[in-house]
Amino acid sequence: MQISLLETATTDGRTDQINVPFEMDAIAHGGNTYPVLGQPMIKVRLENVGKKVIDIYADTEVKVSIPCDRCLTPTQVIIPVHAFQRLDTRQDAAERIADLDECAFVTGMDLDPDLFVYFELLMNWPDKILCRQDCLGLCSRCGKNLNEGSCDCADEPKDPRMAAISDIFKKYKEV
Ligand SMILES: [Zn+2]
Ligand SMILES: [Zn+2]
Incomplete structure (x- = not known):
């Protein structure tokens, strides 16, 4: 599901709050694919901070099934996501690519909230998965x-x- 940034971009001081479902059913990470359990809602907040600059926030928690590092039992892991990006909508795509580490989540004036959350999810990926502490x-x-x-x-x-x-x-x- 794409979210249009157009309305927010054209009105100074405008704030929009949109809840959308996280629609990826699996996460690709380090050469493996991990199923997403359930379908979390993403709270997206768009804030026009003036001069067509938008602050984009996305908050959610994604529950993923990852095998235990010791016994390989599928283990439910909740990964919290708090993503933030400031976006200058006056820039064209090329300028944006130069500016952002990951710009793929904005195409033209459309935000892809799944991708935005996905990149942050990878950053927050846990180093160690144990089905229980004393596995x-x-x-x-x-x-x-x-x-x-x-x-x-x-x-x-x-x-x-x-x-x-x-x-x-x-x-x-x-x-
Ligand atoms: Zn044995
Ligand atoms: Zn284990």
């Missing part, structure tokens, strides 16, 4: 999810040399 992860030998119970590997008598290697492996795996 036990997967067994490095048999791959069993240790949150669901221990596996038989742990009880096997270990060759001490192998145990040392396995410890190093575990340390490497530890997030």
Whole structure:
């Protein structure tokens, strides 16, 4: 859904508040795609601050399903988004490209709120995803999810040399 900036741009001091649904159903990030759960509303505020300059705000919370870093269980993560951009609507597209890091969310006088939120969402992407703080992860030998119970590997008598290697492996795996 596009939002026209025309009305806001042509009236000094004008403020518009528009709620629109976030229509992306998946987020592409770092070579993976993560499903968006539900459909959040984006609160868009447009403020004409004079001389055809518009301050664009977008606020929302996007719930995304991301696999746990340790056990790979799909985990619901809420990512808050508070996006802001000042836009000089007197500039043409080329000048705007030179000015903004990401200008793709404004085409002509139309704002794409999904893209605007998407860029900010990537900035706020969490570094670490855990299904729970004390997630036990997967067994490095048999791959069993240790949150669901221990596996038989742990009880096997270990060759001490192998145990040392396995410890190093575990340390490497530890997030
Ligand atoms: Zn986990
Ligand atoms: Zn195991």
